Amino acid sequence: MTDALHRLLRTPQGVLGLALLSVLLLVCLFGGVLAPYSPETMDFAGRFAAPGAPHWFGADQLGRDVLSRLLVGARSTIPLAVAATFSGAAAGACIGTLSAYLGGRWDEAITRTIDAVMAVPHLLLALILVSTLGKGSLNAALAIAISVAPSMARVTRSVALAVRQQDYVKAAIARGEGGGWIVLREMLPNVAAPVIVEATIRVAFAVMLFATLSFLGLGAQPPASEWGLMVSEARRFMHQAPWIIVAPSLAIAATAVCFNLLGDGLRDALNPRDER
Amino acid sequence: MAWLLRRLLTVLYTLLVVSILVFGLTQILPADAAVTLLGENATPEALAAVRQRLGLGDPAWLQYWHWLSALLQGDFGTSMRTDQPVGPAMFTALGRSLMLGGCSLVLMLLIAVPLGILAALRRGKATDVAASLVSYLGVSLPEFVTATLLLIVIADHFQLLPATGYVAPSENLVESIRHLILPVLTVSLILVAHVSRMVRSETIDVLNSDYIRAARLKGLPPRIVLLRHVLRNALLPTITIVALDVGYLLGGIIVVEEIFAIPGIGRQIIVAITTRDLPSIQAGAVIMAATYAIANTLADIAYVMVDRRIRYD
Amino acid sequence: MNVLSVGDYSLDYVTRDGSQRVLRDISLSIESGEVLGLVGESGSGKTSLAWAIMRHLPGNARETPQGRLHLGDTDLRAASPKALETIRGRRMSMVFQDPSTSLNPTLSIGRQVSEVLVRHRGLSQNEAWRTATEALEHVELRDPARMMKRYPHEASGGEKQRVVIATAFACRPELIVFDEPTTALDVITGARILELFGRLREETGVAALYISHDLALVSRVADRVAILERGGIVEEAPSDRIFRQPAHDYTRRLVAAVPRPERRLVADRVAPHELLAADRIAVRYRRKRLLRAAPRPATAEVALDIRRGEILGVVGESGSGKSSIARALTGLADYSGTITLAGRRVGSAADMDRAYRRAVQIVFQHPDSSLNPRHTVGDILARPLKLFGGALSTIPALLEEVRLPASFAGRYPHQLSGGEKQRVAIARAFAARPDLVICDEITAPLDVSVQASVVELLLRLREANGTAYLFITHDLNLVQQVAHRIAVMKDGAIVDLLDIDELRSGKMGAYTRELIAASPAPVG
16 A cells, blocks of 8 residues: 555656645645635625735635635535545446456346447436436436446456456466455456556546536536536626636646546556566 | 448447436436426426326336337427427437537547647657647546636637527528637547547557567658558557547537537537426437447448458457 | 678666666677577577667667677668668568567558568569569468468468568568567478578578577577677587587586487386376367357367376467367366366366365466466465465475575565566465376476476476376477377367377377477587
8 A cells, every 4th residue: 555655656647646636635624724715705895806815816706705615615526526436436346347257148248238328428427317316416426426337347347357367367266266266366456456547537537527517507506616616607707707717617627637647647556567 | 241230239239228228217217207397396287297298107118118119210209398399409409519529520630630640759759748738638627618718718808709609501601610610629629638649649559569660670761651651550540539539529519519509419408408308308318329329330330441450350 | 791790789778777788799790691590598688689780779778889880891880860771671681570560460461562672672663563472472472462462460470471581581681680580480380481591591692690599499590609698699609519519608508408309307107097087078268159150169079198197298389279178177168078087077167176176286378477466475375275275384395395485475476587487386386286287388488498497396396296297388399308198289189199209219190290390409
């Protein structure tokens, strides 16, 4: 574990990714404390204030401090996306590994069905789910988890298949090891690494999808300061106060970049052969 | 030949699963679809009317069967919002989306492929690093951010192009193009970020291959090595990459149509969702997924025709 | 005048851990019409020398200022990139190791041969095509006109290598560099390629640098042989002398390690107590899938038996089915037929109980993939002990048996060399105290000196434990050194099953004879 961390820090992506992650973590945990104002405090006199003191990122159409809304909004945007990705990834990984292990007709059937489900674009699937389940952050998160699962299942399956072909798995079968032992102790440690890398990169995608849903009015609902929602609300006021839109957009981008970098860094760090 | 048959069967299976998925999620999953559609405060009579109209009293498989058989005969249901048949409106909208998507794909290919190849050729140098940074950013921006930023800068600030709206090409070609530039640009930029990275990594693999080394050691000048040997092998996987990207494209189109107010199929679906127009939601989703599945199949067929190795599977 | 002269040439590779000297003060020369063999094990730098001569070094290569590389009277080091383009393919060319990766998969064979003619001999497309077709005929390809239009994947390994050779000879170069051209090919195909090379060489009088790890092969092909050890040439001698009178220590070790059929390593005889019998075994790999034709079985109905303590060698080319037998015997592949172990019948993989699994162990070909990269050596050895009864405290003893330090128990596979990994795999097999160990081409990926030590290890373990071996290999010289009986496989069937004495006395089938003729014993 610590070994992986050390190796992560040796790559430039790892360093950058971890640095960004620490910032995001800080903001999620202490955003409320760090924020100079309450995100809901409206100040009609200070509407559309440009960035500068006292509003470092400016104020929005209701006079709320953009910086504060950003800091508090992190908690609405990021943790749910991360949780959604990892639960979707876990579900997908189980299905993928099972399919690879079963092989034969079952594998074909499961794979074809996963491919079919993936014919529905992610956003569309999320939209349909939300339209059925109703608007709101939790439903959006569930929708994301469900749309992440099939692609993670695919990735896991192909990694598991590659591992299954390795001679050390054959050696275990030749020894007469039980199926459970083979999957858990021989395959899983080698499957876990690439899957973790993929899942980390998907978090970036989930954050963007979550923000998109909120942007379309189907995710977080006002007066939450979720970043996608902030962009959506600010659309009408682009001409007067572009900073209301730019700030949350950059925050979303930064988060996505962070997880992409982490994923890239982890790819090298978790590879056992690269110790040179 | 047998391969083609198998591929077609796969598409049919895909469409079947998609139809079950869409129908199941929209009509069967909610405990009471009528309440989902009309809201909690609807009158009992209104609820009963909707149930009657949509056949919600029947068992699930029967509802599905009614819907599917109507669909296969070309009847996509009647919109609960407009009381007009859903089919024609959806397909017209699809046509507009295809035009938007098609232009974006073409523009994307024109930019991404040369960019990816250039980055691979100049690997590690300034051009490559710059291109990588830009594509990293492109991949990390949701479509609505890119679209909005483009809107702010080009339409609002510089007033170069109209912000929103759609003009059919048959009406006024110039205006039509002017209205399409920003949406096409938005979709293309995101795709360029993805595709150029993949083209880059494919090209790097090719450049490091044994046969390229052999070509160089035959004394062939670099230009010929590039044009005759490298390009063919680097471009072949591009077909697959593009097919994968149609999925991204369709997802992105929904948002872009919403922001730029283009009456394509994405917009129709959003309107259907916000107005809880169930038949429209179902039709729109199925049509969109079917488009993706068919596009993928066409790409597969094109790939097999071009790459001779696979033919002998 | 020397066609190639290399003088005091040194080469370093610069990595994150510093500079590594790969070639040290290399001096050699090749006259017109002469073939110089360059023999070295992995890591000796022989391939780097080939790249240096062709001026195609990687970006992190650093040459020392004083080294000289001359082709005829042209200074290769001083040549500009443009000048090199006219030299390569025209005055010097190269034949690579793996024909399936050195031909462009998206261009026709004809295109790839004719383009050198267009480039260097100024022929038009049509003329070049015609000349290329003649060249293909000259390398004994059947129906050259059709072959020209084919794509690489439509040709066999041997055919592709002939195409590569034709391309190399096409512009009548002064020098051709051969980088292990037969290593990726089957034994018989490789032998034919060498015959072709001999003929072309006589006709054209081209000078050649023949690089290989196989001293026996090189000594038959080359006029002189240079031995390369870790970047430096330790000996150079005429090829008929190098085996008989090796001067340098390293050469002596190499020569001693080369398998020679007349030098028998196993002296005892084996009593005919049957240990395992396989009756009418047919291995089938893939099930019939929807809309696809049923796959051919990997083996026909094969019958063989192994006696207690015996070494049964199984030889054959790739695709002959020898690995399939191994997989059937260990339950890794579906088979029809029965296996009988010590009297008990085993009808299918499901019947293989713990006793069977303990008695029959397998060591795989590739040490890189047969050890789980996330388990330590100790974990790997603990498993069979836990399964088949054995104390974990015996792990250091197990390691010692395979001449590895006990401290290796805490190491991970990627920290070990290929030979060391193979030893761990052998230790793992022996931890179960088996009656039969199946060795599936385990020495193929190893250097010849490492191979010799692994074989010595196997024989020692057999003496100590009385284990029988099913020794699968494609190296006929090696198998004649160690096996009591030899089974020869072709296209999924056993075509010959001989006692070693029978083989020695010349009693063998036609195919076996062909195989042996294609694997020459070293000269001298």
